[in-house]
Amino acid sequence: MSTHLLSLVVAAPAVAAALLLLLPRQARLATRWVSLCGALTSLAGALVVAWSWDKAKGGFQFLEDYPLVPSLGIHIKLAADGWSVALLLLTGLIIVTGVLASWKVDRRDKEFFILLLVLVSGVFGVFVSQDLFVFFLLYEIAVLPMYLLIGIWGSSHEVPPAGPFRFVWKRFAVGSREYAAMKLTLMLLVGSAAILVAMFVLWSHSGARTFDLQALQAVAFSRSTQMLVFPLVWLGFGTLAGVFPFHTWSPDGHASAPTAVSMLHAGVLMKLGAFGVMRVGMVLAPDAAVAWAPVVGGVAVVNILYGALCAASQTDLKYVIAYSSVSHMGVVMLGAATLNAAGWNGAVYQMFAHGIMTGLFFALVGLVYERAHTRTIARMGGFAHAMPAVAVCFTLASLSSLGLPGTAGFVAEFLVFLGAATTRFPWWTVPGVLGAFVTAVYVLRAAKTIFWGPLPTGEFAHLEDARGTEWGAPLVLGAALVLFGLWPRLLLDFIDVTSAAFLQRLPLLADALR
């Protein structure tokens, strides 16, 4: 097996982006194909990783190590654990379908693809980085291109001023794409600032002055250090994971972003946040994780129910999906807070499942928007006549979203709820399950309003179904939802090895929360 497999996965999109820089602006088709090839290379690499990752051996495989700033103990150290396998696959699937879904971006397309690919390289990198510092570095890379991607290619909408804070409308064009992009970037970078501080603390208290995650894992940090680090990491990464009340960048950001960016951001980037909380916060600061678990879990269930309730009264389709992400990321965080195998498996699986599901959602919403030029749910109706495939896939995504058995969403939510039910806080499941019910209410209502009803006339008379590359996202992601829903062990076997390994080191966790 090539030992450079992970670097290939991580670098392929970036290399494609570099190639794009050299392409002339007019080479529009070449731009797309180069991007697609970059994405496909990563996906293929991820598949090879999944194929040859030895479940019996577990641990960290495909290790690569290059010094970056050796004097500070910073290495580019890449390795895949079971979680990485699942998340690499997710990222690969989303970026390939995302590129396909962006085929029709016509304004400044070259820059668009460059930014998109750079971003995704960062995402791949985070998932396999075994050096906290490089982890953070790539995390930032994954976060930042979003500013331009939303600011340039995004869309704006009106938000009428109201409430006690209406004075801010004087300064901010609330709802505009620039506003959304700025809010997203700033909130996420405030989070990064917290992470950075936490990193310093870990680095300087590790004794070895190293950023190596495995080395840090072996260090028993004092309780006070942990109690300082964990909340910083939780809020820092949690902001990206949409943890209440730091989630407000997400609805505006996702609603304003162009299709592929929404797919990537909701589908993959929010997972970076949750992944960070678990991989850095909980694994490195286990005592604090136990102490903070009631808070993390409590906030997570707020996320689930509150996000779902917010989604239920949105009138803009993209906002519905965006708030559903807030709700579903609550499931991930709830799983993380359980600190047991079922919950952690569920959390990681939910990262995957929600990524696929929301990617599919945003791809479809983009498709619909491109044809109908509206995202107001109430204005639409009867679209299934003209676009049956879109309707089917939307329904599929909806069903996964509400946790229907047979879709990946069920496996994830069920595992998380199982995990939660076996903690000291079984009541966590109540808002969790209620949230899933509210999800059923709003997704199916949206599906009904948009796709069902009499044959549309007037402006919607000439809609058409997905065509050409537009089929990519619905087919691939839809199939993935079902496949991984029916046979979750395809991924769970990987995930479980790593969850078990992390948990085994910390037998105290199970006792503490049991």
Add this chain to the structure above:
Amino acid sequence: MRLTEVLLLATLLFSIGLYGVLTRRHAVALLLSIELMANAANVVFVAFATLRGGPGEALVLFALVVTVSEVAVGLALVMLLYRRHGDTVLDLAREARH
């Protein structure tokens, strides 16, 4: 004891210069005030060198040269101010602010 008094004198000189810089409207007067401040330093150099045998004596010369060159440039700038604004009132130059 004499040292203290000389230092007080220097401080007084410096303060007078500073007062001038802060209150004089005209740029030329301002240049003079700056000279005063610079020379306060020279007084201290000399005072320490002669009363306590410090090594600062030579520096007076350097300080003088530096101050002179500064003032030369300063005068040119005042000329420029006068040409552009028709006066040497320093506060005329406050286009750039906030």
Add this chain to the structure above:
Amino acid sequence: MNSPVLLGEVALGAPALAALLLVVFPWARRRRAPAAGLTIASSLVAAAAAAKLVIDRTGGAPDVRVTIPWLPAQGHTLAEVGLQLDGVSVVMLLVVTVVALCVQVFSLEYMRDETARSYGRYFAYHALFLFSMNLLVLAPNLLQLFAGWELVGVTSYLLIGFYFARPSAARAAVKAFWMTKLADMGFLFALLVLFASTGSFDWTVAASPQVATAVTALLFIAVVGKSAQFPLHVWLPDAMEGPTPVSALLHAATMVAAGVYMLVRADPLFARAPATRDLMLWVGAGTAAFAALLALVQTDIKRVLAYSTCSQLGLMVAAIGAGSAFAGFFHLGTHAFFKALLFLAAGSVIHAVHSNELGAMGGLRRRMPLTSAVFVVGALSLSGVPGFAGFASKDLVLASVEGKAGWVPWVLLMASAFLTALYMGRVLVKAFLGPPSEAAAHAHEPGFSMTGPLVLLAVPAVFAGLLGGWLARSLGADYHLHLGLTPVVASAAAVLGLGAAVFVFGGAGRRVPWAAALEYFDRGAFVDRGWESLYRQVLLRVSGWARWVDRYLVDGVINALGWGTLEVGTTVRPLQTGRTRDYVFAVMVGALVLAWLGGWR
């Protein structure tokens, strides 16, 4: 790989394969013959496998249970999926596949007016449904049963919304899904509670009485939703928006009976929870009587049958609540046949007169003799006239509640038996007897693919009752015919009801005396209204608040932080005055501060 498992896999796999092929190959889905052919062939295979399983079982084949790990956790198995082939499941499998097969064949002609696309879609849904239902039936534990449970719910949603262009159908589909999903939360919680306290999803697990009570109560909530018991029954009448064969299969014979099936399966758990059983008894009996009463005033033939289904499911629930799972299951089986028969016959009628309204029918016996005959058979069976299958099973149900809870449930069920006969008599009188209506004048008997299944179903609707003894043996239940108070009263109720129907509804426009009150109740739909206001006044309102709070308070605080930061910048900005003397002043202040720090501190 032993043979029963293989047969079970075939029964599960054939429809799954058909559904998969129809999904993957749009070519097949968009043509009539391949779509219908694939689906029906798969049902046939499944039915054959089921029949073989039942026959083997009669021959003394043992229970078989195979499982494979489905969800791992820390190297162990958290949950399994697999097949459980025992008496209850194979019989249920046979009932389901046979009825499904009949309904699908019936649909060949019934749905012919649909476009090729819709036609294919219809059959694809059917294949999916059969897979889901078989998954449920063959489930070895509550988790897989739940999976099938939810999947049949989805196919139900899709099939109710089959005519999605009709807003009423769309609404009914979503409503059905929401109501059942609301109840399904009970199932999910039951699974969580069961797992958290016993670490297993098996219904045979030895749970403590408290746990068993909690779990069964939660499970029962799900049953109330799925099997349309009061007060969650409101979705079922609306579900009649779906194509009639769908009503026959899902909303009469099989899917709604899944609740009862689950009660039968989980009986070991329920046995540890007498409190839940009492609740079931009351809810079942109440629903049986209440729904039968409402069935009396329906003018839509399908809604009559829908309420009748509610009522009959109430019967089954009550029986299981009374501790006789076998009675409930037996009635489930016979009911599946005769109710499917009734629906299909009604479908045949609707197909002929192009209306659901009883008023548009009348005198059909001449134009459609075969349909009329089988409808009568179904009606008699449903009414529990001795000699028909319905009698045998209903009698068992009634006998099981004998003396329970101060005879009140017994009285309620007996009343419902009478009312059943009465409303079925009403349908017979209005639709098939009397002078032909305008629409009925042009009606004619449908083709063979529709009548065939009718005849096929009529057979068990008459004779399935004879299988009671065999069924009891194969399930290991206690069954003996008895003669006593209950069968006599029940027979009397049935005959009296039918007779009264002729007497009461004999003339045109005749109604029961208290029809006005019932109609008011039905139209006012108090229960329905209650759920709706829960949705609008509570859920949507809270949701609206949440939206406002998020946009203007939570996000507002964050905006305000940004605003405040900018405001600081704007506020301090004039300090940069542009006057050189101020700059020098700043330098000197700074120097003073530093000097203070340096020496005079």
Add this chain to the structure above:
Amino acid sequence: MTSDWLQLLTLDLAVAGIAGLVLLGDAVLPGHGRVWGRLTAVLLAAVLGASFVLDVSGSTPHGAYVSDAWVLFFQRVFLCAALLAVLGALDWLEARAPLRQAEYYALLLFSVVGMMILPGARDWTLLVVSFELMGVPLYVLSAWAKNDGPADRPKLAAEAGLKLFVTGTASSALTFFGLALILGFTESTLISAVPTGALPPLAGVGLLLVVAGFGFKVGAVPFHMWVADTYQGAPTPFVAFLSVAPKAGGLAALSVVLLSGWARQSAVWEPAVLLLSVSSMLVGNFFALPQTDARRLLGFSGIAQIGYVLVALCTHTEFGVAMALFFIATYVFTNLGAFLVVHAAAEQSGGHTLVRLAGLSRRSPFLGAALLVFLLSLAGIPFVAGFWAKLFVFLAGYRAGLVWPVVLGVGLAVVGLFYYLGVARSTFMSEGESSAPLHAGVALRAAIALCLAAVVGIGLWPAPLLQGATRAARALGTVPGASATR
């Protein structure tokens, strides 16, 4: 180890030689203005190259001047800055003031000579004189645009020069006053001659007055008031230089004074420098927020940057100094590049306001992308140099126990992002009045490209520069202070 002073000063003298050559050449052969610029650029490049080849290390007999890795590090930084500034100014000077080109280069080079002596000076006399040599030409150059540009520019030019001059001379008066106080308590004029034991209060006052004078040069609050105004009035290619090189010079002077010897007295100066640092971070960031002129914005942002780097200086550890050096080196490339892009854009859009920059990325993708990279570097975003720079100084601060300044800095970096992204917003997201393609001269583009390459290169591979900075810091040597491992 003593050596021939001529050898030690090879590079400095070479630069002085270029200045003389240019001045003399222009007098002898007037009217060939543009030649001198190119000659300067080539010769500066040659000197820069020579700095890697020649061995100039050593020290003068009495230790007044040394040349070592520390000095070389700074000299290379200054040479790079000068080279880039010259390249950036070529076309502009040719177009705007063809007759005064040689003057410009000569003045610039004189200032560079001052800078280049500065880090090696170990005697107070040499230090202050070279400091002034660095400073005085800047007064003149600030007012260079006296006849140039739109109607308000000449007025602004005079103003830029005067503000710099008045605050500058007031500060140098402070420096001299402070120096006089210091020398009253020391044995010799060597900087390392530090009174042992408790520092007499007057010497402490003197030291901090010197710090105040140097603080003016780096633009630390409250000695920063001239910054934005001068940047706005002075010619932009010169501001590119002014905003980086003298700051590096000031930092070198501060380091030499505070660390080579006076580290022992860190208890006296550390709180003061920390105060400067924190106030610079605060004032720089908050004042930058509402700015609408790119030059003023970058001016205030530079003040904030100085606030960050002073944190590292406060640590008075070798590690901290190394990080500060890394910071200032990356800052030179970043800020110079940013100003050159602003210059290039403003030359053709007729103004430096953000509104005028709108649509830049459409008009010139190269300039747009370059500006974005520089902004990201200033904001401290990964994979561009500024990220490492900011990270390293914060790391150094954190390691030395300066937790709260670091936390404040990290927080304010986010505020900084607001206005950096604001610039990115106008260049990338807004549509400008004109969408005509924008062309910058070859030399200017080359200068920008060089900055870009440096910023990206360091961002991707920081280790070599970090190594250099560490070697330099080691060469300076710090007295292991009591608080090094606090």
